[in-house]
Amino acid sequence: MSKVAVIMGSKSDLPVMQDAIDILKEFHIDVEVDIVSAHRTPEKLFDFSKTAHTRGISVIIAGAGGAAHLPGMVASLSPLPVIGVPVKSSNSIDGWDSVLSILQMPGGVPVATVALNGAKNAGILAAQIIGSSNEKVLTTILNYKESLKAKVIESSKNL
Numbered sequence: 512m513s514k515v516a517v518i519m520g521s522k523s524d525l526p527v528m529q530d531a532i533d534i535l536k537e538f539h540i541d542v543e544v545d546i547v548s549a550h551r552t553p554e555k556l557f558d559f560s561k562t563a564h565t566r567g568i569s570v571i572i573a574g575a576g577g578a579a580h581l582p583g584m585v586a587s588l589s590p591l592p593v594i595g596v597p598v599k600s601s602n603s604i605d606g607w608d609s610v611l612s613i614l615q616m617p618g619g620v621p622v623a624t625v626a627l628n629g630a631k632n633a634g635i636l637a638a639q640i641i642g643s644s645n646e647k648v649l650t651t652i653l654n655y656k657e658s659l660k661a662k663v664i665e666s667s668k669n670l
Contacts, residue, residue, distance in 0.1 A: 513569040513641045513648070514541040515634075518559070518585070520548050520575040524598045528574045531596070531634035538638045538651045543568065549580040556581070560588035570637040573622075574630060576600025579612035582622045592640055594633045595622040 515535050519528045528544075535542045543566075547556050563571060571589060574596035575581035582595030597609035606627040614624045625632045635652075642649035 512541060512567065513645055514543055514567045515637045515641070516543045516545070516559075516563055516568045516571045517634075518545050518547045518571065518573050518581065519598070520546070520550075520577075520579075520581050522546060523600065524574045524576060527598050527628045528572075528596065528630050530631035531572050531574075531637070534631050534634035535638060538634075538648060538655070540638055540641060540648065541567075547573075547581065547585075549575070549584045550578075556584055557588060560585045563589055564591050570594065570640050572596060572630070572633045572637055574598050574633075575613070576606075576609050577602045579609040582613050582624075583616050583620060586616065586622045587620050593622050594636055595624045596630045596633045597624065597627050599627055 517528055517531050532542050532544060547559050549556050570592050571585055572594045573582035573585050576598035577600055579597055582593055586593040595613035597606060597613050599606035603609055610627055613622055616622050638648055638652055642652045
């Protein structure tokens with residue numbers, strides 16, 4: 512069974528990251544959630560990143576604000592795809608510092624980056640990655656996309 516790890520630099524990131532957790536649960540994908548601070552718990556970060564693939568994790572979603580080193584550091588240590596969620600935190604410069612820290616990774620260390628506070632899209636992207644090799648998840652994604660289409664058509668009729 513595929514599992515997604517949703518990690519964040521601090522508990523204050525949870526309100527944003529909850530959107531990823533919720534959509535993954537909606538898609539019936541197992542989720543492991545933890546706080547892994549790149550700056551305050553570097554040993555935990557190293558252990559988590561180097562062993563995630565041995566625990567059945569298929570994709571890692573890492574949310575971080577401010578300097579936002581977590582997604583890039585995880586990507587530097589893990590063989591798994593990492594999706595970074597820049598979080599507009601209290602110590603952030605309008606979120607741009609987080610966006611650029613996650614987006615501007617050096618060659619060889621990719622981090623897929625979603626919009627500022629875009630954890631829901633990170634969850635959907637993780638599900639799509641898993642769905643590329645899991646028919647059940649793929650069907651769930653197809654149904655979800657159809658439901659989005661149906662909502663727009665219904666909204667259009669109600670104008």
